[in-house]
Amino acid sequence: MDLSLVIPVYNEETIVRKNIEQFLESFKFTGSFEIILSNNGSQDTTLEKAKELEKKYSFIKVVTTSKRSIGRALKEGVTAASGNLIFWGGIDFPFGFDIVDHHLSNQTNYDLTIGSKYHPLSINNSPLKRKIISWLYHAVLYVIFGLKIKDPQGSFLFKKEVSNKVLPFCTYDSAFLETQFVLYSNLFGYRIKEIPVRYINPRRKSKFSIIVESSLVLRDIIREVPIFY
Numbered sequence: 001m002d003l004s005l006v007i008p009v010y011n012e013e014t015i016v017r018k019n020i021e022q023f024l025e026s027f028k029f030t031g032s033f034e035i036i037l038s039n040n041g042s043q044d045t046t047l048e049k050a051k052e053l054e055k056k057y058s059f060i061k062v063v064t065t066s067k068r069s070i071g072r073a074l075k076e077g078v079t080a081a082s083g084n085l086i087f088w089g090g091i092d093f094p095f096g097f098d099i100v101d102h103h104l105s106n107q108t109n110y111d112l113t114i115g116s117k118y119h120p121l122s123i124n125n126s127p128l129k130r131k132i133i134s135w136l137y138h139a140v141l142y143v144i145f146g147l148k149i150k151d152p153q154g155s156f157l158f159k160k161e162v163s164n165k166v167l168p169f170c171t172y173d174s175a176f177l178e179t180q181f182v183l184y185s186n187l188f189g190y191r192i193k194e195i196p197v198r199y200i201n202p203r204r205k206s207k208f209s210i211i212v213e214s215s216l217v218l219r220d221i222i223r224e225v226p227i228f229y
């Protein structure tokens with residue numbers, strides 16, 4: 001298998017089928033690939049719709065977690081992936097339906113590419129509050145861990161060998177797992193590149209409270225310090 005796409009879904013009954021099929025219409029990759037829909041404890045009909053897609057397309061696979069947990073959904077999706085390259089990103093395709101092709105065209109000579117809203121060439125229409133929180137988050141990561149990556153929670157494309165090495169160190173169920181993945185990829189010397197993206201249509205109302213999400217991530221940063229060092 002050349003490529004696995006890991007896409008977490010939580011209460012996305014209105015867009016999961018539409019967005020997957022719209023993505024497939026524009027996807028230019030010619031190698032073998034699979035799409036893993038990692039159901040993140042959805043309480044609506046997302047799981048049923050995902051399973052309908054699984055029946056319709058032989059290359060779609062569904063995995064599920066029993067409760068809402070973005071970190072666990074990503075980890076279980078990546079664990080189930082068989083591709084030599086693995087992509088993860090949101091079902092809302094916030095950077096456009098061509099984001100996977102964009103990553104693939106920038107992957108040469110790198111082990112991990114990150115779609116970064118804060119790349120100098122990116123177009124970022126995030127709300128001001130979100131930009132401020134992201135800036136503070138990057139500052140904290142730089143001061144505590146020396147991490148220079150500006151957006152460790154964008155879309156990712158990485159080699160399977162990276163996840164085999166790094167994923168066992170990613171222990172959190174919160175969104176901090178994405179940052180852990182970058183921290184340990186950097187620590188182990190993998191070649192990382194941030195690539196510009198177009199974030200021109202920030203998604204409708206977030207499924208997660210920015211205050212709750214930020215407090216959980218801050219808690220996990222504090223917990224990570226003695227482990228990392």
